[in-house]
Amino acid sequence: MIKQKKQGSLIIISGTTCAGKGTVVDQLLKRNSNLGLSISYTSREMREGETNGVEYYFISQEEFEKKISNDDFLEYEIVQYGKYYGTPKKEVREMLEHGKDVILEIDVKGAQKIKSMFPETILIFIMAPSMEEVKRRIKARGKENNEQIIKRFQVAYQEINEIPKYNYVVVNDDVLNAVTKIEAILLSEKCRVDRIEEIAVENQEEIIHEFLMDKEFDNSSSFDIL
Numbered sequence: 001m002i003k004q005k006k007q008g009s010l011i012i013i014s015g016t017t018c019a020g021k022g023t024v025v026d027q028l029l030k031r032n033s034n035l036g037l038s039i040s041y042t043s044r045e046m047r048e049g050e051t052n053g054v055e056y057y058f059i060s061q062e063e064f065e066k067k068i069s070n071d072d073f074l075e076y077e078i079v080q081y082g083k084y085y086g087t088p089k090k091e092v093r094e095m096l097e098h099g100k101d102v103i104l105e106i107d108v109k110g111a112q113k114i115k116s117m118f119p120e121t122i123l124i125f126i127m128a129p130s131m132e133e134v135k136r137r138i139k140a141r142g143k144e145n146n147e148q149i150i151k152r153f154q155v156a157y158q159e160i161n162e163i164p165k166y167n168y169v170v171v172n173d174d175v176l177n178a179v180t181k182i183e184a185i186l187l188s189e190k191c192r193v194d195r196i197e198e199i200a201v202e203n204q205e206e207i208i209h210e211f212l213m214d215k216e217f218d219n220s221s222s223f224d225i226l
Helices: 021-031 061-069 089-097 108-117 131-141 146-160 175-190 204-213
Strands: 002-004 010-015 035-037 073-078 084-088 101-105 122-127 168-171 196-199
Touching (some): 010 108, 021 035, 021 101, 021 175, 073 108, 089 101, 122 175, 131 146
Parallel strands (some): 035 101
Antiparallel strands (some): 002 196, 073 084
């Protein structure tokens, strides 16, 4: 009776520094075959251990700017050291049209740009259990000095202020628990009325007719037809 839209859902996952977004997304992809990840383009250099087409598509600044002029990005930004990062338009639309649900792991600025273009986008914000835990995780990595850590905290507090613009917030105190919550969110979104493309409801006469023609119908039984 109910036919759902074939178009996939666009899902944005953002979060504060050291909230474990990447780990959560990796687990979601492993557990759900209909989920796809949009891989962003960047003009920054490839780092040791990275693979082109896995973490990012690495292209030159000139190539990136050409893509901007061709309107190839859903959104893009210039971040640290003047490097570009952008979400590809063609790849995302192709996955959605084929019924694939697509995850974009982007920051709060990019999330709002996408939401303004696609109001049906599902926005999920992931948080660490506490800022004290964030500090512990940053120090455990041992890659940043105090000045860099302070900067990360400043950005984190700015991002937390953007939470009211999101549809859902998930605390990542345990990866499996966080993944299960997000899966529940995505399942509930599939049941939304605006995801229904068509509803075929029989009229009352047809319902009565089918009931009366049922081979297993017992004439001796009593019943009420409303």
